[in-house]
Amino acid sequence: MANIDWKDEVEKRKDELIRDLQGLLRIKSVLNESKSTVDAPLGMEVKQALEYMLEMGKRDGFTSKNVGNLAGHLEMGAGDGLIAALCHVDVVPEGDGWSVDPFGGEVQDGKIFARGAIDDKGPTMAAYYGMKIVNELGLSINKRIRLIIGTDEESRWRCVDHYFKYEEMPEMGFAPDADFPIINAEKGIADFDLKQKRNSPKEHGAKITLISFFSGRRYNMVPDHARAVLDIQWDQTEFLQLFNDFKYRQGLNGSYYVESGYLVLELKGISAHGMEPDNGKNAGLHLAHFLSTVKLDRKGMDFVNAAVHFFFEDSRGRAFGVQHTDEMMGDLTINVGKMTFNDEDGGRFGLNMRYPASFSMEEGMQKIMKEAEKSNFEVVNISNLEPHYVPSDDILIQKLIKVYEEQTNEKAEMLSISGGTYARSLKNGVAFGALFPGRPDVAHQKDEYMEIEDLLRATALYAQAFYELAQG
Numbered sequence: 001m002a003n004i005d006w007k008d009e010v011e012k013r014k015d016e017l018i019r020d021l022q023g024l025l026r027i028k029s030v031l032n033e034s035k036s037t038v039d040a041p042l043g044m045e046v047k048q049a050l051e052y053m054l055e056m057g058k059r060d061g062f063t064s065k066n067v068g069n070l071a072g073h074l075e076m077g078a079g080d081g082l083i084a085a086l087c088h089v090d091v092v093p094e095g096d097g098w099s100v101d102p103f104g105g106e107v108q109d110g111k112i113f114a115r116g117a118i119d120d121k122g123p124t125m126a127a128y129y130g131m132k133i134v135n136e137l138g139l140s141i142n143k144r145i146r147l148i149i150g151t152d153e154e155s156r157w158r159c160v161d162h163y164f165k166y167e168e169m170p171e172m173g174f175a176p177d178a179d180f181p182i183i184n185a186e187k188g189i190a191d192f193d194l195k196q197k198r199n200s201p202k203e204h205g206a207k208i209t210l211i212s213f214f215s216g217r218r219y220n221m222v223p224d225h226a227r228a229v230l231d232i233q234w235d236q237t238e239f240l241q242l243f244n245d246f247k248y249r250q251g252l253n254g255s256y257y258v259e260s261g262y263l264v265l266e267l268k269g270i271s272a273h274g275m276e277p278d279n280g281k282n283a284g285l286h287l288a289h290f291l292s293t294v295k296l297d298r299k300g301m302d303f304v305n306a307a308v309h310f311f312f313e314d315s316r317g318r319a320f321g322v323q324h325t326d327e328m329m330g331d332l333t334i335n336v337g338k339m340t341f342n343d344e345d346g347g348r349f350g351l352n353m354r355y356p357a358s359f360s361m362e363e364g365m366q367k368i369m370k371e372a373e374k375s376n377f378e379v380v381n382i383s384n385l386e387p388h389y390v391p392s393d394d395i396l397i398q399k400l401i402k403v404y405e406e407q408t409n410e411k412a413e414m415l416s417i418s419g420g421t422y423a424r425s426l427k428n429g430v431a432f433g434a435l436f437p438g439r440p441d442v443a444h445q446k447d448e449y450m451e452i453e454d455l456l457r458a459t460a461l462y463a464q465a466f467y468e469l470a471q472g
């Protein structure tokens, strides 16, 4: 095997690498469907970023292919085997509060700043230069190396869906779109709704009737706000005293007012990502909990009782009997991201369940359905992403460990996560960088940047990774 100083090879190309990256960062490749055309389904700028990469590849002697203006690839080498890096050049909107031009690619204090610097244009350019170095050194490899470029990672992954419908699935690969060292385990993610079944007959003469309830807009977030509208034929002063006592005991903020003759209660909670509901305070569940302590009409009562029975202070699915832990991936979690109730549709819970690889989704759903049934709810609207897992003795991981440990002199720990990375779209793929351990994650934040030092270190890692993976 050749004895190559990968870091030195990167250093020689440093200025060129930064210049090429700046060109890419200056394209405002935010999804723009209002400007969608047949040739540019995600908008002109997104397409421009894809073309920028493909043109650069042609300049440097790679074969290039545009796949439906949604994705594309650059390729080198020959042979039946194919290894790949999966990257993306779309970015989320820049947002407010930047102290530099979000599409300037300015270098300051050893950092390169722009929307997309770390997610994922910097890492994309690092992977590209990794491939370029293997190519320019004329190293002997016996598999093809491919850089796959997606353009819809930040929203609906239409890029990879389209790409893999028509193009070859690599035998193995990595996605430089998360963290170093290596993420080899990602939980399964299922979204579904529990829907209150038949309309219980309207109860006349109830002292308190739940007219409507609303909390949360996204399955994968803990809602920080809830609102209930009540028809109260009772002593309001006494009722509001109960509400105030409840808020005080729970340490929550909330308010009430009268609107069109109804009493409206609002409660504030604490938002968090749905992958760990216990990091937040679910405003909807707390408000339902309060309402379960007063005597509501029958239908409203069934709704708030179900909320409390199934979910209150239980993010692990115990009430359904689906609590599950595995050593590698941790606990199954259920987040109640949405709660709605009105007279016409009854109640509904929008759930985001994340489960480890050893959990049987099929059996679990059966249990959930059975328990839901007992409370007169049904499961509807299921969408499911299977867990993604590559065993650590797999040759892909063994080679990436070797590369990482040789170059960084640090142990390549395997990471397991509850979120999902782009590596999921590869059959045999893991997330490999480009955020180094200990670095703050500034993806999607104002003043997003990548340390130049990290850009160069990642490039050296990717160069050697391509080289090792493309051996026999």
Ligand SMILES: [Zn+2]
Residues within 6 Å of the ligand: 088, 119, 120, 153, 177
């Ligand atoms: Zn990304």
